[in-house]
Amino acid sequence: MRFPTTTKSLIPMTPLLLSALSPFALAARPFVVSSYGGVLTSAVLANDGTIQVKSTNNESRPSPSWFELSTKQAKLFTVEETTVTVPSEGAVTSYSIDSAGKLTKSSTAHGLARPVSLAISPDESIIMTANYGASGVSAYSHDVNTGVITHLQDWKYTLSATGTVPVRQDAPHPHQALFDPSGRFVLIPDLGADLIRIFEVSNGTVTPHDPITVPAGTGPRHGTFIDDYYYLVGEVSNAVLVYSTSIGYGGEFTMELLQDSSTLPTRTTPGAGAPNTSPSAAEIAVAPAGDFVYVSNRNDKVYANTHSIALFERDADTGLLTNKAYMDSGVKTPRHISIDPSGKFLVAEGADSQNLKVFWRNEDDGTIGDTPTATLAVAGGPVCLQWLDQKLIGGYRRRGRGRYV
Numbered sequence: 001m002r003f004p005t006t007t008k009s010l011i012p013m014t015p016l017l018l019s020a021l022s023p024f025a026l027a028a029r030p031f032v033v034s035s036y037g038g039v040l041t042s043a044v045l046a047n048d049g050t051i052q053v054k055s056t057n058n059e060s061r062p063s064p065s066w067f068e069l070s071t072k073q074a075k076l077f078t079v080e081e082t083t084v085t086v087p088s089e090g091a092v093t094s095y096s097i098d099s100a101g102k103l104t105k106s107s108t109a110h111g112l113a114r115p116v117s118l119a120i121s122p123d124e125s126i127i128m129t130a131n132y133g134a135s136g137v138s139a140y141s142h143d144v145n146t147g148v149i150t151h152l153q154d155w156k157y158t159l160s161a162t163g164t165v166p167v168r169q170d171a172p173h174p175h176q177a178l179f180d181p182s183g184r185f186v187l188i189p190d191l192g193a194d195l196i197r198i199f200e201v202s203n204g205t206v207t208p209h210d211p212i213t214v215p216a217g218t219g220p221r222h223g224t225f226i227d228d229y230y231y232l233v234g235e236v237s238n239a240v241l242v243y244s245t246s247i248g249y250g251g252e253f254t255m256e257l258l259q260d261s262s263t264l265p266t267r268t269t270p271g272a273g274a275p276n277t278s279p280s281a282a283e284i285a286v287a288p289a290g291d292f293v294y295v296s297n298r299n300d301k302v303y304a305n306t307h308s309i310a311l312f313e314r315d316a317d318t319g320l321l322t323n324k325a326y327m328d329s330g331v332k333t334p335r336h337i338s339i340d341p342s343g344k345f346l347v348a349e350g351a352d353s354q355n356l357k358v359f360w361r362n363e364d365d366g367t368i369g370d371t372p373t374a375t376l377a378v379a380g381g382p383v384c385l386q387w388l389d390q391k392l393i394g395g396y397r398r399r400g401r402g403r404y405v
Contacts, residue, residue: 029340030054030101030388032076033349033356034064037380040078042101045340045347049358049373054101060093065383066117072124072144076103079115079129090115092127092140092149097388109149111138112156117222119177119186126201128186130174137174137188137197139206155208163194164217165236165269175235176222180245185209185253189220191235196220198253212255214241217269222283226290229319230255233295238263238281240295240312242319259320263295263310265302283336288343290314292366293321296334296348302326307334309348311366327368330357338385345373351381 029045038061042054060080067078080091089110095103114133120142121127127140127149136156142149163169173192179201180187186206188197194216198209214220219236230243242259263281279300286293293312302308309329312321329337331350338347339361346368349356355377359368 029342029345031338031340031385032067032069032101032103032388033376033378033382033385034060034067034078035378035380035382036063036065036351037378038062038064039379040064040067040076040095040103041378042097042103043376044101045345045358045374049345049360051358051374051376053376055103057095057103057105059103059105060091064093066115067384067386068118068120069386069388070120070124074098075106075147077118077120077127077142077149079118080108081114081116081133083110086110089113090129090131090134092118092129092151094142094147094149106147107149109140109151111140111151112136112154117176117178119179121179121201122183125204126206128177128188128199128201128206130177130188132173132175132191135172135174135192137177137199139199141204153206157190157193159193163192163219165219168192168219168236169194169217175220178223178225180230180253181225181228182247184247187223187230187253189214189223189232191219191221194218194220196223196232196255200251200253209252212253215257215260221281224284224286226286226314226319231284231286231293231321233263233281233284234260235280235282236269238267238269238279238297240281240284240293240310240321242321244319258318261312261321261323263297264300264308265326282334285337285339285346286314287339287361287363287366288341289363290316292324294337294339294346294366296329296337297326298333298335303328306330306332306350306353309334309337309346309368313366324365325367328370330359330372331355333381335381335383336385338387341387347385349378349382349385351383354378354381356382356385 063081064078074097093108094106112131112134115129116132139152157172186199195211218234221235223232232241243255329348333352335351336349357372358374
């Protein structure tokens with residue numbers, strides 16, 4: 001049995017001064033964080049680990065629970081689980097981002113209620129959403145020239161019987177949308193159905209493929225890719241599963257399970273109160289070098305007053321994971337965690353403690369420091385954080401397609 005690992009903080013780096021010419025200077029790490037308080041906050045993480053808030057926007061209230069950033073222009077796309085104008089519907093909304101980090105609303109399209117995740121095709125013409133509360137998946141088009149978003153199609157699902165853990169698997173609950181490294185397939189983990197739903201996107205057309213079954217009671221939540229390896233968090237089973245993936249000769253997307261590891265010292269399955277009172281795994285993050293994988297746990301008892309982050313070392317040759325430690329996130333209910341693009345910091349976002357904390361990250365062994373370098377109060381609780389980089393002329397881009405943050 002593993003116990004909490006005490007780690008020493010790294011020796012602080014000498015902070016670089018922020019450029020007076022731009023609040024989102026190259027020496028800093030600009031980011032946006034969303035909350036269940038309905039606010040999108042633009043801020044900067046400085047090289048000394050402190051945070052400076054730049055601007056806020058509440059036009060996607062009450063619940064912009066997940067967003068992604070364009071890799072081609074200074075733009076942000078967010079889901080809205082419900083909308084102020086039509087509470088029975090969800091929406092996808094886009095924003096432009098100026099050189100000060102200010103968000104300006106561009107376009108909105110309504111669709112199925114309760115979207116909790118979205119993914120943008122490599123050419124940014126298609127947006128896919130996972131609609132947890134509506135038991136469905138939606139497709140939207142995005143005109144890259146005009147910026148207009150249009151709702152295209154929905155796929156609704158039902159269960160013939162409840163799942164292995166009925167309290168959590170009473171209905172289909174699509175939880176994430178993620179493009180594979182080829183940019184051709186979208187993977188939708190369905191927590192309620194124990195399936196990975198597969199869609200193919202080609203030339204503006206979205207085609208569903210046969211879903212892939214995961215072990216019963218997994219409750220797949222979120223996944224991420226490192227090359228052709230797919231790392232999947234089982235929220236219900238409190239596990240991280242490792243799959244090898246490939247595209248077959250017939251054009252089908254395939255997955256082979258290689259490993260199933262607990263995210264807790266002793267594996268448990270949620271009880272009737274989950275995810276509010278029972279342990280349930282949440283987010284997965286990968287170090288920029290791909291050598292360490294992190295999974296946040298909610299409502300676990302590894303630490304007395306806060307919740308843990310499981311640290312795994314990754315074998316680059318086999319893709320397999322080895323548990324190294326359980327670290328204190330410093331927050332309650334870390335629904336989301338993120339590593340900055342430099343790999344020097346890890347941010348834990350506490351939905352119930354309604355704050356986020358920044359920790360120095362040891363790049364050699366993957367551990368984080370004991371004491372946060374910064375704490376930021378986030379009303380309603382932070383739920384998603386994404387990093388931006390400054391372009392040469394006043395704009396921003398996200399590093400890669402976000403598979404490592």
